[in-house]
Amino acid sequence: MRARYVDVEGNSVEEALEKFLKENAKDISEIRYKVLRLPPGSQKAKVRIFLDTEDFDILDEIAREFLHRLGVKGSVDIDIDEEGRYYVNFNIQELDSTLIGNRGRILRELNYILKAIVNKRKPTIRVNFDIAHYRRRRIGRAINKAKALLQIMKQQGKDEIVYDAPIMVEEVNYVKKYLKNLGYTLERLRIKDKGIKSKTGELVYIIKPLKK
Numbered sequence: 001m002r003a004r005y006v007d008v009e010g011n012s013v014e015e016a017l018e019k020f021l022k023e024n025a026k027d028i029s030e031i032r033y034k035v036l037r038l039p040p041g042s043q044k045a046k047v048r049i050f051l052d053t054e055d056f057d058i059l060d061e062i063a064r065e066f067l068h069r070l071g072v073k074g075s076v077d078i079d080i081d082e083e084g085r086y087y088v089n090f091n092i093q094e095l096d097s098t099l100i101g102n103r104g105r106i107l108r109e110l111n112y113i114l115k116a117i118v119n120k121r122k123p124t125i126r127v128n129f130d131i132a133h134y135r136r137r138r139i140g141r142a143i144n145k146a147k148a149l150l151q152i153m154k155q156q157g158k159d160e161i162v163y164d165a166p167i168m169v170e171e172v173n174y175v176k177k178y179l180k181n182l183g184y185t186l187e188r189l190r191i192k193d194k195g196i197k198s199k200t201g202e203l204v205y206i207i208k209p210l211k212k
Helices: 013-024 053-070 093-100 102-121 134-155 169-180
Strands: 005-010 032-037 045-050 075-080 086-091 127-131 161-163 184-188 205-209
Touching (some): 005 013, 013 045, 053 086, 086 093, 102 134, 127 134, 134 161, 134 205
Antiparallel strands (some): 005 045, 032 045, 075 086, 161 205, 184 205
């Protein structure tokens, strides 16, 4: 897969940017970037340069139009992961909780709408939208829960353990990816192909070793 970004370090943000611009014969107006780290102490500044400015500009335009339509002020932060999927986060403060909704229900609907708009502009862009890093925080908690359960499972000498916490469908893939690297998987418990539900109505999952 073609690289979608490059991270550059320097003694300052300006130096990092200048380094990239010189090496690639570009002008500052031709690039889009995100500051990943400012240089406290002995650490260098780190800047992420987006290599596909068209994708970045499309997402930035759609995100800011969304804020304009809401009639609110807020900030937009765009990032990209190693697999080339973009992550767009809104910070709107007074509307954050409203737009997230109960357990992220409204945020999921907003994702559906905003992704459809992006798809109309450029179908090849893969993106997730977030508000106040809600989805990212939930994914982090889900992975941390799996990490803790693995430790308990090993301490107790078990071959498998129930994932005894609510987990949303979109978080399952992230947990599975984390567990796969450790030789485990997250599997949904089923009876006659029907998902078993817990007392809270959640589907029940179990952590177990990957089949060899």
